[in-house]
Amino acid sequence: MATALETTTAVEKNRTKPHREDLKVGENLCMFCTAKCCCYFALPIDTPTEWTDFEYIRWYLLHDRATVFVEEECWYLLVHTRCKHLRDDNLCGIYETRPQICREYTTDKCEYEDDWVYDQYFETAEQVEEYAEAVLGPRNGRGIRSPKPDPLKVLDFA
Numbered sequence: 001m002a003t004a005l006e007t008t009t010a011v012e013k014n015r016t017k018p019h020r021e022d023l024k025v026g027e028n029l030c031m032f033c034t035a036k037c038c039c040y041f042a043l044p045i046d047t048p049t050e051w052t053d054f055e056y057i058r059w060y061l062l063h064d065r066a067t068v069f070v071e072e073e074c075w076y077l078l079v080h081t082r083c084k085h086l087r088d089d090n091l092c093g094i095y096e097t098r099p100q101i102c103r104e105y106t107t108d109k110c111e112y113e114d115d116w117v118y119d120q121y122f123e124t125a126e127q128v129e130e131y132a133e134a135v136l137g138p139r140n141g142r143g144i145r146s147p148k149p150d151p152l153k154v155l156d157f158a
Helices: 004-014 051-061 100-104 125-136
Strands: 040-045 066-071 074-080 120-122
Touching: 051 066, 051 125, 120 125
Parallel strands: none
Antiparallel strands: 040 074, 066 074, 066 120
8 A cells, every 4th residue: 555655756746737827726836846946046247248257257167067148138157056955845944934035036937837048058168268259259369269271282183
């Protein structure tokens, strides 16, 4: 005979995620979500305008679990890290004493639907270097790519 926990787990695995507009009275999105908002934090950063700015962004991306994104012309450092109070059931372990930022967060524009898209998204320092070169031009007159080789000589066999 299955225990209550095993039955609940089996039901949760088979449950389909309802659409935002299909929630019943008393339900909220968090009951059906994987707690995406508790698995990262994003901090606004200055919009890069010169090579030095891009160098800082490249440095951020040399660290594990860091990405940078742009949304509505604002740049953000995104750190992928799970909140230490997020429980295995994806609910908050300190809900009653959670920080103010968590209390103020709403699900009005959250990523529940899984279709979130950023204007720009950088995962590697090399991507930032290429973007910077496209925006600012080659640094010190030299690009990140290898120089173009001389054209092959045409041999005349006649």
